[in-house]
Amino acid sequence: MGTAIDSFDVAGRSTIRSGDGAFFHLPPSAGSGQNLVTGISDELLQRRQAGARPLAGRERIGLVAPEPVAAALLPVFHEAGVDLTAGDDRERGSVGLLLHLAATPAERNRFEALPGGRAAVLRFYGEGDLVFVDPLSLEPADPTGWQVLRRRLAASPAAAELRAWLDTPAAAADFAPQGVAMDLLTARLLTIITAWQRNSPSLAAHRRTLWRLDTLTLAASEHPVLPFPEPASLGEGLRAPLP
Structure with a gap:
């Protein structure tokens, strides 16, 4: 399951906010639609999970x-x-x-x-x-x-x-x-x-x-x-x- 994100425009630029409060501007070539939102949500979740893993020896x-x-x-x-x-x-x-x-x-x-x-x-x-x-x-x-x-x-x-x-x-x-x-x-x-x-x-x-x-x-x-x-x-x- 992906992390919740919000999609909106800022000065005509497609922008998303991830569940942990980070903001991203999407390039015009990124496209739109539910598949894009789902893909970004999954990628952000993977990044957050990777950052939350214990260092080696500290598990x-x-x-x-x-x-x-x-x-x-x-x-x-x-x-x-x-x-x-x-x-x-x-x-x-x-x-x-x-x-x-x-x-x-x-x-x-x-x-x-x-x-x-x-x-x-x-x-x-x-x-x-x-x-x-x-x-x-x-x-x-x-x-x-x-x-x-x-x-x-x-x-x-x-x-x-x-x-x-x-x-x-x-x-x-x-x-x-x-x-x-x-x-x-x-x-x-x-x-x-x-x-x-x-x-x-x-x-x-x-x-x-x-x-x-x-x-x-x-x-x-x-x-x-x-x-x-x-x-x-x-x-x-x-x-x-x-x-």
């Missing part, structure tokens, strides 16, 4: 998340044409990108060794009614989970309280956004992943942006996060020293 996405979250994400990703597979995280080396739901604050650095060699990592997690999507990590120099947390603590007027709360059981509560909130989160994840698959111009911004969603009010915001050199390993757990 497969792995998912590490509890079963309820995986069950919610898988059909939507498949409908969007994204090859998302949930399974044992030991198979993560066979995918180009790992989508990771960090179930607890201590898990946010779980896959930080992957970027740069084995797979990119896109991490998301919940904190009460809030959902966060960390910057996409492609290289070791990209912001890590701990660096994101440090930036948040540095910018927070309640840094001591936030850090103390993250050590409580409430910070590891089940991740369960519903309805429109889940739709917004899924759309954000898909936006980042498809930008990575196609190496879109927006990719650079996704590597330096923390996304925050209030699942109650549906207010979303973006916050810049820049990487910085690590002076030493933080060790395991949130109780490792933070500057």
Whole structure:
């Protein structure tokens, strides 16, 4: 099936508008009629589909998340044409990108060794009614989970309280956004992943942006996060020293 197009005249020139908003002037020799419109529609669709194909090595996405979250994400990703597979995280080396739901604050650095060699990592997690999507990590120099947390603590007027709360059981509560909130989160994840698959111009911004969603009010915001050199390993757990 071809993509929808509109055909009209501009200053006496036959003009078409494709479904994605591009305009084309047809030469006088192009002719007219339904066959021409159908042919152009099919050609435009083929061009758009070719531009939407993932680059080599970026076709497969792995998912590490509890079963309820995986069950919610898988059909939507498949409908969007994204090859998302949930399974044992030991198979993560066979995918180009790992989508990771960090179930607890201590898990946010779980896959930080992957970027740069084995797979990119896109991490998301919940904190009460809030959902966060960390910057996409492609290289070791990209912001890590701990660096994101440090930036948040540095910018927070309640840094001591936030850090103390993250050590409580409430910070590891089940991740369960519903309805429109889940739709917004899924759309954000898909936006980042498809930008990575196609190496879109927006990719650079996704590597330096923390996304925050209030699942109650549906207010979303973006916050810049820049990487910085690590002076030493933080060790395991949130109780490792933070500057």
